[in-house]
Amino acid sequence: MNQLPIAFFERTTPIVAKELLGHYLYHHSPDGITGGKIIETEAYLGPTDPACHSFNGLTPRCKNMFGMAGRVYVYRIYGIHHCFNITSDSPEIPAAVLIRALEPVEGIPLMEKRRKRDQLKDLCSGPGKLAIAMDFQRKHDGISLFTGPVRVYQGETYADNDIVTTTRVGISKAADWPLRYYVKDHPLISKK
DNA sequence: GATTGGATCGCCT
DNA sequence: GGCGATCCAATCG
Numbered sequence: 001m002n003q004l005p006i007a008f009f010e011r012t013t014p015i016v017a018k019e020l021l022g023h024y025l026y027h028h029s030p031d032g033i034t035g036g037k038i039i040e041t042e043a044y045l046g047p048t049d050p051a052c053h054s055f056n057g058l059t060p061r062c063k064n065m066f067g068m069a070g071r072v073y074v075y076r077i078y079g080i081h082h083c084f085n086i087t088s089d090s091p092e093i094p095a096a097v098l099i100r101a102l103e104p105v106e107g108i109p110l111m112e113k114r115r116k117r118d119q120l121k122d123l124c125s126g127p128g129k130l131a132i133a134m135d136f137q138r139k140h141d142g143i144s145l146f147t148g149p150v151r152v153y154q155g156e157t158y159a160d161n162d163i164v165t166t167t168r169v170g171i172s173k174a175a176d177w178p179l180r181y182y183v184k185d186h187p188l189i190s191k192k
Numbered sequence: 193g194a195t196t197g198g199a200t201c202g203c204c205t
Numbered sequence: 206g207g208c209g210a211t212c213c214a215a216t217c218g
Binding site for chain 2: 044100129168
């Protein structure tokens, strides 16, 4: 399988978020390979976006959003879960795409074991869930998609008619900005 | 130095 | 539909 080139990620974040749908996210972890098709994303635009962690400048948490696109940004949320993002846009603009749901395609038994669930819809249908199923942790924060165990491979490209654009989930600031994208009628997205 | 609130999930009613 | 779990960066709410 071919990897998406770094130029794919060095574009404005809504484009990257929308076009990531249909491509494949893999984690080659020590206890096995897991992978899935990206079916739901959200764009976080950087300094102009009040909902983005980089809105208030460089902090220890979001420092890896600053710099090159095509790297991993993982943070802890609600004290419990992790959220997995891919950095985007130019090095001057600290922005990222949150991966909200995957359609599992590889290492499903390992995902079931990590999630302690055996229904396909319970494995990767939400940012916290897919972080568990894929075993994404803080230690992955900042790694490149081109030199480490986490990779994005070329998949299919959806037509605009097959993509739903709507508002982001779970935020209070800029709540009405239409920056969430998902595959229309897909049964494994995180929520309507 | 203390407080607050969050890009969530799963179980309860 | 509501709420508890449980961490920590940002803010002084």
